Amino acid sequence: MTSGNRFETLDRYRRLGWVAWVVLILAVTGCSTNPVTGRSQLMLVSENAAISASSQAYTEVLDSARKEGRVDADSRTKARVNAIAERVVAQAVRYRPETADWDWQIAVIEAPDNLNAFAMAGGKMAIYTGIIDKLSLTDDELAQIIAHEIAHALSSHSAEKMSVALASNLALTAYAVTGDRNELAVTGAALAALMAVQLPNSRQMEAEADRIGIELAARAGYRPEAAAQLWAKMAAEGGARQPVFLSTHPAPASRQRDLQTLAVQVQPLYEQAIRSRLPRHPVR
């Protein structure tokens, strides 16, 4: 997203009503445990509240890109992204069977200079063409990005970041500039979801998404060593201009090394997968 678009979108949300915040606060659930890793997470927003807010925020982001003709609906790239996502989501659903009911989506957004991808609650994801084209991603590397984003969705990281957004006053600032009090209740939560997607993931979240992502990708038949290769490409592209992906996906220097270690651990899963018939789960 360019900052111009982002602020336009946020502006629209500034007209949200106070009712939104009451509803959001009623959704408060306190601390909870990561459904996949068991880590304790700050959860002021329930996963269901995050899913419904994310769905609204996602529609908002896609509508604005669609108006500019930037949503890629039927190219070779979209087909390639979906084919990978369908294989990886089929594995994600095995970790958390209830996510089979999610309306999984992955949009390809035309943005040659945007090296980014994101995931919102409930499996609403997007990838920008910049990261695919500029890094000349192979299917195995692209699968690592998609699996990493799927892992964020699977681990409720959106709800956690929405909680951080609320707790850190960002949302309260939006509340302070609220004008119109008649907006739909969920709109305020959608603002928190939009803010969450722009907040950097914590290193803990990144480590979780790396670990779960590389395993999901291996089980879906994608080469584990592609994860470290991807980060090497990202670092090389960095140079003068830092890829946006790195601003929302902070990486310690040890990341490539950690990914290489993980790759060795999940290699048997990959070898088993490529000898099997790989299931798919529908992704829009």
Ligand SMILES: [Zn+2]
């Ligand atoms: Zn990440």
